[in-house]
Amino acid sequence: MMLPAIIDSVYLTDIQYKNDEAYLTIVVNGVSDVFVCYPKTGDISVISHSEALWELLVHLMPYENSINKKIFESVWNFIKGKSINFPVKLI
Structure with missing residues (x-):
């Protein structure tokens, strides 16, 4: 995404989860655009980001x-x- x-x-409008990928x-x-992340459960729940999602987040953090x-x-x-009311306003 340019x-x-x-x-x-910036809005999150949909999430699809399958095969341990969101x-x-x-x-x-x-x-x-569609971005991928990788949720992982364990003692602490974490999410790994795809490179494209990480680049987007770094650009949007300011x-x-x-x-x-x-x-x-x-x-x-x-x-x-849990219920999510889409779209989720991110910015």
Whole structure:
């Protein structure tokens, strides 16, 4: 995804989870793309990011430093079967 210089809005609009991979549909300034992350359970729940998702997060952190936390919570709530009201406003 080519990221614009100015970010007006970022939304998480869908999560699909299969084979230990979470596919996140993220819309930046109206442009949608799918990113992958890898949730792992254990003593501590963690999420590994694909390179593309990590690059997106690094680019967006100056606009919203808690964006990673918002994605983490949304993914784990989805996996646990909790209700999520899409779209989730990330920025």
